[in-house]
Amino acid sequence: MKVSFGVAVAFGLAANAAFAGTLSDGKPHNGASLKVLAVKSSQFEAHEARLADFTNRTGIKVSYTYIPFPNMREALTAEMIGGTGDYDVVTIMDQWVAGMEMLVSPINDGISKHKIDLANYPKAHLEQGRIKGNLVGLPVRGHVQLLFYRADLLKKNSLQPPTTWPQVVSVSKTLAEKENIAGIALPYGKLSGQNLMVWYNLLWGRGGALFDAKGKPAFNTEAGIAATQEYIGFLNKEKITPAGAAGFVEQDAVNSFKQGNSAMLPVWWWVRSQLTDAKQSKLTEDQVGFAPLPSYDGKGSTTYTNTWIFGVNDKSKKKAAAMEFLSWLTDPSLEKDVLLDPKQNEVVAVQFSNLRDAEVNKRWGGMHAAAAKALETAPPMVYGEDWPQVAEVLENMMSSLASGAKTDVKSTLDAAAAEISKFRK
Amino acid sequence: MRDRHLKYALLLPAFLIVMVTTFYPLAYSFATSFREWKLARQREPQGFVGFDNYTRAFTDEHFLGSLQTTAIFVVSSVVATVFLSVLLALLLRRTGSLHTFTRIIIILPFAMSPALIGVSYRFMFNPEFGVLAKGIGAVAPALKDIAWLADPSYAMVVLVLTDVWHWTPYMTFMCMGGLAAVPRATEEAALIDGASNMRAFIDIVLPQMRNVILVVAVLKTIFALKMFDQVVTLTGGGPGRSTETLAYFVFNAGFKWFDMGYASALAYFLTAIMMVVSIWYVRLLLQDRKMATA
Numbered sequence: 001m002k003v004s005f006g007v008a009v010a011f012g013l014a015a016n017a018a019f020a021g022t023l024s025d026g027k028p029h030n031g032a033s034l035k036v037l038a039v040k041s042s043q044f045e046a047h048e049a050r051l052a053d054f055t056n057r058t059g060i061k062v063s064y065t066y067i068p069f070p071n072m073r074e075a076l077t078a079e080m081i082g083g084t085g086d087y088d089v090v091t092i093m094d095q096w097v098a099g100m101e102m103l104v105s106p107i108n109d110g111i112s113k114h115k116i117d118l119a120n121y122p123k124a125h126l127e128q129g130r131i132k133g134n135l136v137g138l139p140v141r142g143h144v145q146l147l148f149y150r151a152d153l154l155k156k157n158s159l160q161p162p163t164t165w166p167q168v169v170s171v172s173k174t175l176a177e178k179e180n181i182a183g184i185a186l187p188y189g190k191l192s193g194q195n196l197m198v199w200y201n202l203l204w205g206r207g208g209a210l211f212d213a214k215g216k217p218a219f220n221t222e223a224g225i226a227a228t229q230e231y232i233g234f235l236n237k238e239k240i241t242p243a244g245a246a247g248f249v250e251q252d253a254v255n256s257f258k259q260g261n262s263a264m265l266p267v268w269w270w271v272r273s274q275l276t277d278a279k280q281s282k283l284t285e286d287q288v289g290f291a292p293l294p295s296y297d298g299k300g301s302t303t304y305t306n307t308w309i310f311g312v313n314d315k316s317k318k319k320a321a322a323m324e325f326l327s328w329l330t331d332p333s334l335e336k337d338v339l340l341d342p343k344q345n346e347v348v349a350v351q352f353s354n355l356r357d358a359e360v361n362k363r364w365g366g367m368h369a370a371a372a373k374a375l376e377t378a379p380p381m382v383y384g385e386d387w388p389q390v391a392e393v394l395e396n397m398m399s400s401l402a403s404g405a406k407t408d409v410k411s412t413l414d415a416a417a418a419e420i421s422k423f424r425k
Numbered sequence: 426m427r428d429r430h431l432k433y434a435l436l437l438p439a440f441l442i443v444m445v446t447t448f449y450p451l452a453y454s455f456a457t458s459f460r461e462w463k464l465a466r467q468r469e470p471q472g473f474v475g476f477d478n479y480t481r482a483f484t485d486e487h488f489l490g491s492l493q494t495t496a497i498f499v500v501s502s503v504v505a506t507v508f509l510s511v512l513l514a515l516l517l518r519r520t521g522s523l524h525t526f527t528r529i530i531i532i533l534p535f536a537m538s539p540a541l542i543g544v545s546y547r548f549m550f551n552p553e554f555g556v557l558a559k560g561i562g563a564v565a566p567a568l569k570d571i572a573w574l575a576d577p578s579y580a581m582v583v584l585v586l587t588d589v590w591h592w593t594p595y596m597t598f599m600c601m602g603g604l605a606a607v608p609r610a611t612e613e614a615a616l617i618d619g620a621s622n623m624r625a626f627i628d629i630v631l632p633q634m635r636n637v638i639l640v641v642a643v644l645k646t647i648f649a650l651k652m653f654d655q656v657v658t659l660t661g662g663g664p665g666r667s668t669e670t671l672a673y674f675v676f677n678a679g680f681k682w683f684d685m686g687y688a689s690a691l692a693y694f695l696t697a698i699m700m701v702v703s704i705w706y707v708r709l710l711l712q713d714r715k716m717a718t719a
Contacts, residue, residue: 073680074680077464077683080468081464081468083468098465099464099465099683100465101465101466102465102466102468188575189574189575189661189663189664190660190661190662190663190664191661242552242553243552243553243570243572244551244552244553244558244572244574244575245572245575246572246575246576246664247552247572247573247574247575247580247664249661252551252553255551255553255554256553259553259554261553385465385466386682388681388682388683389681389682392677392681396663396665396666399663399664399665400664400665400666402575402664403575403576403577403663403664403665403667404576405577405664405665405667406665
């Protein structure tokens with residue numbers, strides 16, 4: 001019997017109407033009210049729209065307060081310093097987690113009690129919720145990088161999407177010659193460490209790391225120097241980037257691709273919908289393809305990740321109820337329900353079962369399978385409490401090299417490593 | 426007697442508001458500047474560290490670098506703004522519908538938010554589709570391929586340009602006010618006696634505008650010392666650290682690295698510089714008044 005895709009989706013949605021998270025029997029927290037401090041995001045709004053299910057099953061009422069991203073860190077800091085426990089559940093971005101140790105409470109026991117399957121999370125996402133061995137939050141929102149490319153131009157010139165960084169150079173040069181288009185749009189300018197996000201992949205691909213096991217800078221090793229020379233070389237030696245890329249931030253690179261000025265773009269997967277949006281892009285669906293980020297011969301694909309965790313406020317007086325909510329929120333069926341909701345345009349998934357799900361991949365053209373592949377081998381970033389300062393040093397280092405203010409890669413990396421060693425304990 | 430009490434009672438709300446919103450934060454941050462307070466680890470300021478936060482600044486190459494950057498920015502921005510303001514005030518001195526219209530629309534840049542100015546100029550200087558980058562390239566082909574915000578020197582030029590564009594209208598109005606107080610008769614007499622327009626301006630108008638120009642220069646210096654918004658939205662302090670001003674550096678120390686003790690000490694360096702400028706200005710004004718009454 002042949003079942004149409006639409007019927008299958010409808011069946012799936014009906015089956016997911018009540019999310020199967022392991023919630024406590026007997027509504028032990030009936031009547032409790034929880035407050036959630038969340039960053040403004042359509043994904044979280046989709047969760048909020050489904051709260052009736054949670055309230056029906058637990059008797060717990062939940063209200064969300066949304067903060068725009070640029071103000072989120074200040075809001076969390078105020079909550080941490082105030083120590084009032086105004087919010088029971090908080091969302092924190094990966095880079096801030098280590099600096100928010102006073103804000104969040106370990107949830108290891110709650111995870112065991114609610115039988116949350118940690119193996120369903122990619123390590124690159126899961127480890128962002130860990131402080132000193134304890135899990136203090138679970139990933140709910142996460143991004144991976146993909147290589148978007150001009151499928152039409154590659155096909156026209158009988159080229160395959162590059163799987164290695166050297167192939168990126170050769171494909172770029174061919175397209176520059178035959179199509180008069182810049183090869184790859186990369187951001188080298190300064191904004192929130194965006195000029196490092198592709199460089200990390202070259203570093204990891206060459207077997208390098210930012211820090212060694214003792215936390216000392218390790219990016220100025222041979223692998224780091226080679227990765228940096230190659231990354232800067234795309235700009236000033238191979239000249240495969242658009243004019244002015246030395247000052248580009250991520251949005252400039254995205255705009256360059258959308259305007260048809262660049263043939264490839266390594267960027268977060270959520271950008272996908274922008275790339276073919278007729279209101280802001282010259283490109284159509286059939287012109288844009290995607291693949292995991294390139295790596296090196298014989299090496300697995302890598303991706304830098306961005307993760308938002310949900311944790312329980314250490315000062316909350318309703319920690320058990322908050323954990324009940326986390327159990328519901330992290331149920332894979334809730335994530336899948338949002339991914340398949342035809343009214344939503346939400347691509348974000350952090351659980352392997354959904355990343356590899358056939359229905360999800362059918363709706364999103366296989367993007368999640370590509371992400372899952374990259375996440376299988378992606379190393380988790382380790383952010384310390386001093387990460388904002390570390391990122392600033394690295395960002396300035398890259399910007400100086402890209403602008404030509406500094407030309408010797410080794411001495412520039414050494415200077416950055418020495419500066420980080422001064423404040424890193 | 427009752428009137429005297431009423432006077433103080435009426436002053437009390439304003440006094441309390443100023444105390445709470447100005448003096449208390451100033452005193453608190455001053456005390457913090459002598460303590461260790463790492464926001465990521467400590468909910469409250471910890472023990473006193475004496476002058477450590479202040480002495481640390483003198484060995485911090487990035488702080489010293491930001492001082493140098495700020496000095497370059499302030500001098501360039503103040504000189505350009507004062508020059509253009511006086512020039513525009515002279516041009517707009519005449520009457521006529523075109524001049525009136527120009528006087529009205531010239532204020533528009535000042536009405537814009539500095540952060541928005543930074544974002545707008547960032548787009549306009551984009552080498553791929555920026556209208557200014559393309560326009561400059563069309564007028565001066567030698568400048569065609571310049572990535573304005575990717576070069577340390579040009580990025581500073583663009584930063585100064587945005588600030589001058591923002592402040593010149595307001596300062597022009599101040600200069601126009603000063604110019605209106607200059608009696609036209611003296612100037613006209615000089616012109617009748619054969620003096621050139623330039624000579625009349627230098628010998629008659631400019632000396633009488635001295636105080637206004639001084640006010641404009643001092644105010645612009647103080648505003649330039651606080652330059653922050655456009656740095657964030659236009660250059661991010663880059664390329665490298667080439668446009669990292671002192672105010673931006675203080676912000677990073679406090680709200681990026683969460684080092685509140687050090688950030689407070691740095692903020693007091695900025696305050697001290699502004700106080701020196703203000704005191705110098707007041708002394709110049711007082712000196713001027715003494716000369717006028719002598």
